[in-house]
Amino acid sequence: xxxxxxxxxxxxxxxxxxxxxxxxxVGIIMDGNGRWAKQNGKSRFEGHKAGTENLRRxxxxxxxxxxxxxxxxxxxxxxWKRPPFEIxxxxxxxxxVIDTELEELNKNGVQLRHIGQLxxxxxxxRNKVLYAIDKTKHNDRLILNVAFNYGGRDEIVxxxxxxxxxxxxxxxITADLLSHYMYTADCPDPDLIIRTSGEFRxxxxxxxxxxxAEYYITPTYWPDFDKxxxxxxxxxxxxxxxxxxxxxx
Ligand code: IPE
Ligand code: IPE
Ligand code: MG
Numbered sequence: 001x002x003x004x005x006x007x008x009x010x011x012x013x014x015x016x017x018x019x020x021x022x023x024x025x026v027g028i029i030m031d032g033n034g035r036w037a038k039q040n041g042k043s044r045f046e047g048h049k050a051g052t053e054n055l056r057r058x059x060x061x062x063x064x065x066x067x068x069x070x071x072x073x074x075x076x077x078x079x080w081k082r083p084p085f086e087i088x089x090x091x092x093x094x095x096x097v098i099d100t101e102l103e104e105l106n107k108n109g110v111q112l113r114h115i116g117q118l119x120x121x122x123x124x125x126r127n128k129v130l131y132a133i134d135k136t137k138h139n140d141r142l143i144l145n146v147a148f149n150y151g152g153r154d155e156i157v158x159x160x161x162x163x164x165x166x167x168x169x170x171x172x173i174t175a176d177l178l179s180h181y182m183y184t185a186d187c188p189d190p191d192l193i194i195r196t197s198g199e200f201r202x203x204x205x206x207x208x209x210x211x212x213a214e215y216y217i218t219p220t221y222w223p224d225f226d227k228x229x230x231x232x233x234x235x236x237x238x239x240x241x242x243x244x245x246x247x248x249x
Contacts, residue, residue, distance in 0.1 A: 016231050021238040022066035023191035027213065029073045029205050030055070032197025032221030039221070045089040050223035052093055056101070059110065061227045062142055065234055069143040069187060071115070073205045077151030091125060094148060098128045102135065109141025115183035116150030117158075145187065152207030155183050184209055192237045194230075196222040214240050 030051055037047030055072065062070050075090055105112060112133055118126045129148075159181035163173065179185070190206055190213045198219035202210065216233040218225065241248055 014228060016065070016227075019065060019231075019234055019238050022234055023214075023237050024067070025069040025071065025188055025190045025192075026062070026067050026234075027071040027073070027190040027193040027206055027210070028058070029193065029195040029199075029203060030222040030225075031195060031199060031203075033223060035197060036221035036223045044086055047223065048090060048093055052097055054223050054225060057227065058225070058230060059105075059108075059142065059144065061230050063108070065231065067142070067234070069145070071145040071147060071184075071187075071190060071206065073147045073150065073203075075116075075148045075150070076204055077116070077149060077154045078204060091122070095125050095128060098132050102132050105132075105144075106136050106139065109139045110136060111139040111141075111143045112136045113143060113145045115145050115147045115155070117154065118149070120149055143187070145184065147205065150183070150205075152202070152204045154204075156208055158183075179208070182208055189213065192216060192233070194218070194225075194233050196220055196225045212242065212244050214242065 033047035033051040034044045035047075036050060037044050040047075042050075059070070074094070079090070080087065102112075112135075114129050114133060118129060121129070129146075156178075159178055162181050163178070168177070184206070187209075189209045189211070192215075193202075193206065193210055193213045194216045196218055198217065200217060206213070214237050216236055218229060218233070220229055
């Protein structure tokens, strides 16, 4: 697929040939909004808004590049440590996104899901999230898991509690069974995890599910992570040799 990209001095033709082996499930740690804002003389809130704008582009590119499932890290269980003013801004953004984007997402066949704990969010936001999930539940062009108030350790603790509450006998506990108790119960494990802003850590994102995920880390801040770079990440993935502990020869 070709498209024209306006650069500073010229209009450049960008080609995105279909990928031979696109990942089915991509996770994105959308990091660097704050540093992007600082670099551009803007407030952190504007940085988060720019990040949200970029998400809209990423969703479009995901469909075009053949990604079927996208899990985005939007707010971690540790992000409550931030100043209340920033947290309020992030909550407001989530609320606004649902209000303004839901129709468009639905029209484009996006199925919205949530992973993490909804309980700690204000009822008004919680209800909007539940409404959006219900409204889009029959869509199948792209599944979008929004990790909001999500933490991998919290997810595992939550799973273990439910296993105990269900009186599962110890010999029936397997990795497969535990996977079904995670928030991602009916999702295949992520194939590729992208982290922007150059940090080499998981920050508690999909720590159970990512046992054999491929990682792609770029120094680019999330608001600047564009279509060309997304394509490069997917292309890099398609060249990786995944062995899962075995041998491929
Ligand atoms: C990522 O951007 C968004 C959230 C964590 C909500 P940051 O706000 O972490 O941006 P940096 O890492 O400070 O640049
Ligand atoms: C990870 O980014 C969480 C999200 C992108 C939502 P953080 O900025 O919270 O991670 P740390 O603190 O740098 O590990
Ligand atoms: Mg950060």
